[in-house]
Amino acid sequence: MAGTQHANFRQNCCTRRYRQLMVTGVVATVSLLIIGGYYQWDEVTRTSRYEVLTESIKKIPFTWRNETLSLLYGKSHCDCSRASQNLWKAADEQDRDATIERRTKELAKYNRRVESFEDTPMIVDGSVPLSYPVRGLAVVPEGTVHIPGLAVQEKIIRQKYEVQLETADYGVLDTIAEVGRVQVEGLRTKSLTIRSESLSRLNRQLQFVVYTNTVYDIDATEIITFRYLDHTVSIPLRIRVRRAPFLYDPGPDNDISAKVTVVTKTFLRYASIRALLSSIREFYSNIRVIVADDSRPVEDLQAENVDHYVMPFAAGWFAGRNLAVSQVTTPYLLWVDDDFVFVPETKLENLVEVLENTRLDLVAGTVGHNGIKFTKMDIVPGDENGDCLRIHDLRNWGQVPGFPHCYLATRVTNFFLARTDSVRAVGFDPVYTRSAHTQFFMAAIGRLRVAACDHVRIDHVSNKPPEYKKFRNAGGDYEKVNRQRQYFKHNIQC
Numbered sequence: 001m002a003g004t005q006h007a008n009f010r011q012n013c014c015t016r017r018y019r020q021l022m023v024t025g026v027v028a029t030v031s032l033l034i035i036g037g038y039y040q041w042d043e044v045t046r047t048s049r050y051e052v053l054t055e056s057i058k059k060i061p062f063t064w065r066n067e068t069l070s071l072l073y074g075k076s077h078c079d080c081s082r083a084s085q086n087l088w089k090a091a092d093e094q095d096r097d098a099t100i101e102r103r104t105k106e107l108a109k110y111n112r113r114v115e116s117f118e119d120t121p122m123i124v125d126g127s128v129p130l131s132y133p134v135r136g137l138a139v140v141p142e143g144t145v146h147i148p149g150l151a152v153q154e155k156i157i158r159q160k161y162e163v164q165l166e167t168a169d170y171g172v173l174d175t176i177a178e179v180g181r182v183q184v185e186g187l188r189t190k191s192l193t194i195r196s197e198s199l200s201r202l203n204r205q206l207q208f209v210v211y212t213n214t215v216y217d218i219d220a221t222e223i224i225t226f227r228y229l230d231h232t233v234s235i236p237l238r239i240r241v242r243r244a245p246f247l248y249d250p251g252p253d254n255d256i257s258a259k260v261t262v263v264t265k266t267f268l269r270y271a272s273i274r275a276l277l278s279s280i281r282e283f284y285s286n287i288r289v290i291v292a293d294d295s296r297p298v299e300d301l302q303a304e305n306v307d308h309y310v311m312p313f314a315a316g317w318f319a320g321r322n323l324a325v326s327q328v329t330t331p332y333l334l335w336v337d338d339d340f341v342f343v344p345e346t347k348l349e350n351l352v353e354v355l356e357n358t359r360l361d362l363v364a365g366t367v368g369h370n371g372i373k374f375t376k377m378d379i380v381p382g383d384e385n386g387d388c389l390r391i392h393d394l395r396n397w398g399q400v401p402g403f404p405h406c407y408l409a410t411r412v413t414n415f416f417l418a419r420t421d422s423v424r425a426v427g428f429d430p431v432y433t434r435s436a437h438t439q440f441f442m443a444a445i446g447r448l449r450v451a452a453c454d455h456v457r458i459d460h461v462s463n464k465p466p467e468y469k470k471f472r473n474a475g476g477d478y479e480k481v482n483r484q485r486q487y488f489k490h491n492i493q494c
Contacts, residue, residue, distance in 0.1 A: 078380035078388030083494035087487035088385045090480050100384055103488050129154050130233055132226050137237040139171075141216045146176075147235065150206035152228050154199060161202045162195045164227040170215040170239055171222060177208040188212075213239055246421050248331035257286040260348055260417065261328045265292045265320035266338040268468040270299045275461065277306060279342035290327050291338075292320035314471060316433030318440075325428070328420045336458065337414050340367070345457035351417035354403055354453060361422035361448040364412035365456035372454040374409035377438075379445060379492075386493035389442060396452070406453040411441040415458050422448055431485050434471065434478055442490060 080086055091099045131151040139145040152163060165173050173192040175184060182196040182205045192209070196202040211224065217239050224235040251258040262280060266273040273291060280289055291301055294311040301308040309323055325333060332355060334348060346365075354363045366372050376392040397408035414437065426444045444450065464472070486492050 078382040078390070078494070080382075080385075080388060080494035083388070085483065086494045087483040088493040090483035090487055099488065103386075103491065104384070106488075107491050128231070130226060130228055130231055132233055132235050135236070137211075137235065138240055139211065139213050139237060140242055141213055141218075141239065144174075144210050144212040145237070147209050147211055147224070147237075150209055150226065151203045152199060152206075154228075158199075160195060160197050161199050162193065162228075163202065163206070164225075165192045165194075165209065166190060166225045166227075167211070168223045168225075170217065170220060171211055171213040173224075174210050174212060175205065175208045176210055177205075179205040179208075211237060248329075250331075255286070256348060256352065257284070257288065259330055259352060260287060260332045260334055261330045261420075262287060262289045262334045262336060263292075263321075263324040263328060264289070264336050264338050265317060265324060266295065267293070267314070267317075267320075267471070268295050268465060269338055269463055270295070270301075272339040272461065272463045273301065275341055276336065276338055277301070277303075283342050283344075283346060284348070288330070290324045292324040294320055314433070316430055317436055318428035318432045319430040321428040322430065325420070325423055331420055332417055333420050333423060334417050335414060337460075339461055339463050340415060341459040341461055343457065343459050347456050348417065350456045351453065354400070354406055354451070355417060355419065357402065358400060358451075359449055360400070360451050362412070362416050362418035362444075362450045363406065364409075364416035364450075364452045365458060366452075366454050367413050367415050367458055368460040372407070372452050373413050374407055374452040375411040375441075377410035377441065377445060382493055386487060386491045388494055389490075389492050391438075400451050400453075403451075403453065405455040406451045409450050409452050410445060411438060412450055412452040418448075429485070429489070432482060434473075436482070439482075439486065442486070442492070 080088075088096070129152055131149050131153060133147065133149045137145060137147065150165075152161060154161070167173060167190045172188050172190055173186070174188050175192075178184070179196075179201050181198060182194060182201050184205065185193040185195075194202060194205050196205070211222070213222075218241040220239045222237040222239060224237055226233045226235055249258070262284075264273070264276065273293075277289060277291075280287065286305060289306045291306065291308050292311060293301065293308060294313055294315040296313040298310050307327065309327070311320060311323060321335075332352060334351075351363050351365060354360060364374075374394070374396045376395040376397060378390050380388040380390050382388050391411075397410075400406035400408060426440065426447055428440055429443070432439050441450070
């Protein structure tokens with residue numbers, strides 16, 4: 001009897017233990033299911049919350065701050081109704097629509113050609129868990145570059161992590177090392193996929209990702225797309241050919257004649273050009289002077305340190321400037337009109353000092369006794385007829401840091417010292433054969449940094465013989481051609 005009771009007791013104990021183990025197992029299983037379900041549900045609900053949040057943001061009411069809004073959009077559209085010159089009217093009416101169509105196509109091609117990395121908007125979408133470079137990546141054609149800073153900074157524990165990197169146009173992706181327990185697909189292709197059960201290992205693999213250029217271009221921007229779950233970011237990478245620098249030897253004594261060449265254009269004013277050359281020799285005996293001359297009959301101006309280039313008769317104002325500038329071999333050129341005269345205040349060293357200690361490309365002095373002259377100009381976006389050239393005379397963009405006598409501007413006088421290569425890059429359009437000034441500085445907007453200074457002066461001795469005045473005042477036909485050129489070439493309607 002006692003044995004039977006003992007056996008029953010043992011059986012009951014085993015049964016209770018079995019039941020406890022069963023209950024514990026069920027609880028653990030249910031807990032795991034709940035936890036797993038929670039993470040799966042959390043993934044779904046996080047996406048759902050994101051969609052709801054995105055949708056709800058659009059429904060939040062707002063009020064414009066007109067003062068700030070005007071700063072953003074106030075200059076976005078030009079109005080030519082009160083403009084003094086409407087260049088689009090210069091186009092023949094029957095050809096205007098066709099002209100606009102041709103120019104629109106040419107403008108689109110131009111924008112594609114000159115688009116740079118700085119001009120390309122980079123949109124980062126959902127970047128919170130991602131680390132990636134946003135600037136400074138560059139590679140030479142057929143070169144390879146490491147992509148630094150790639151990482152996924154995720155706090156949620158997942159069974160597997162996966163990222164994709166894709167290129168757009170100019171190259172392929174690869175890795176320079178392999179990491180254990182990491183799967184990599186798409187080596188040496190435009191699409192690279194990396195997977196791992198370990199986030200640390202995945203991030204370690206990302207440290208070895210490289211880009212190789214396969215499509216040649218001298219200056220282009222590749223966009224690398226970096227994706228993780230619903231997060232996508234864009235990484236800009238510049239493809240650039242290494243450029244040879246343009247260097248000029250200032251000579252062992254650093255003499256100004258090794259730095260500056262004086263250039264001018266003359267036409268039917270030999271008395272004026274001789275007075276200019278004589279004044280230059282008074283103050284700068286060794287400096288080289290280049291004279292472009294389209295007069296008839298021709299008088300010989302060739303002399304020591306004076307190069308006289310004879311052109312076809314009345315070849316034109318800007319054609320002569322191009323010729324003169326093309327012959328400069330010094331880092332700086334000084335432009336002067338042929339009826340200017342050097343005086344003691346014509347201190348070229350002062351202008352050289354400004355250029356050599358700033359990023360300016362062109363700096364002007366003053367002419368005569370009228371004081372400093374400068375103008376602010378900018379391009380205002382317009383409509384299908386073109387943009388607007390806005391001109392603010394006697395206005396500037398502010399003082400040049402470190403030079404209290406100098407002011408940033410867009411248009412200055414015809415007495416200026418400039419970097420030779422900068423002026424050549426803009427050039428002088430030979431279509432402008434007679435009067436032209438604003439046209440050069442309009443072409444230089446956004447290309448040259450310009451300033452005007454009042455601590456260097458040159459004199460102006462006006463001399464306009466009757467024959468000269470006849471050519472200078474070319475009349476309405478020339479003005480129409482002039483405006484037609486600006487209208488099409490620069491997309492300017494007024």
